[in-house]
Amino acid sequence: MATSLKNLSEYDSNYVPDASAISVGIVVAEWNSEINYKLLDAAIETLKKHGVSEVNIFVNFVPGAFELTYGCKLMAESYDVDAVIAFGTVIQGETPHFTYICQGVSYGISELNLSFDIPFIFGVLTTNTLQEAQDRAGGKYGNKGVEAAITAIKMALLS
Ligand code: DLZ
Numbered sequence: 564m565a566t567s568l569k570n571l572s573e574y575d576s577n578y579v580p581d582a583s584a585i586s587v588g589i590v591v592a593e594w595n596s597e598i599n600y601k602l603l604d605a606a607i608e609t610l611k612k613h614g615v616s617e618v619n620i621f622v623n624f625v626p627g628a629f630e631l632t633y634g635c636k637l638m639a640e641s642y643d644v645d646a647v648i649a650f651g652t653v654i655q656g657e658t659p660h661f662t663y664i665c666q667g668v669s670y671g672i673s674e675l676n677l678s679f680d681i682p683f684i685f686g687v688l689t690t691n692t693l694q695e696a697q698d699r700a701g702g703k704y705g706n707k708g709v710e711a712a713i714t715a716i717k718m719a720l721l722s
Pocket residue numbers: 592594595626627628629630651652653654655656660661664
């Protein structure tokens with residue numbers, strides 16, 4: 564379903580398993596931090612709502628979305644986590660940076676999923692404008708942080 568038709572904060576809690584036994588790493592890009600911190604806050608709130616203990620949530624920061632791959636790898640190697648979420652926001656400018664960064668981070672996160680025995684969740688907003696990002700960070704299309712947290716729980720407990 565296209566994002567514009569879906570509210571990212573809506574989900575059926577009947578299909579979310581109890582998450583009290585898992586630990587989750589979260590890596591956040593500092594670029595567009597005002598957006599990314601909203602994703603982070605929503606994710607932490609959602610993880611705790613479904614049972615993840617605060618002491619089992621580990622957060623680290625990297626300069627930009629391009630660095631998320633390495634940050635997530637380091638998180639998986641350094642902490643005993645059952646899933647890692649990557650949060651970043653890439654806004655299309657007038658330079659080719661947008662394409663390079665989006666391709667780099669999506670490829671990088673995909674590779675991590677194949678290299679480790681835990682899931683890595685793609686919580687990266689790729690938008691045309693700042694407004695579109697705000698719409699997905701607690702605005703009219705909900706919050707991608709909620710979606711990423713629910714995905715992390717489901718994937719960590721996938722059997
Ligand atoms: C350089 C850059 C640009 C132009 N735009 C963004 C962006 O919209 N979102 C983001 O997270 N990071 C951006 N960056 C920074 C790169 O991700 C990276 O940090 C630098 O290219 C250094 O590797």
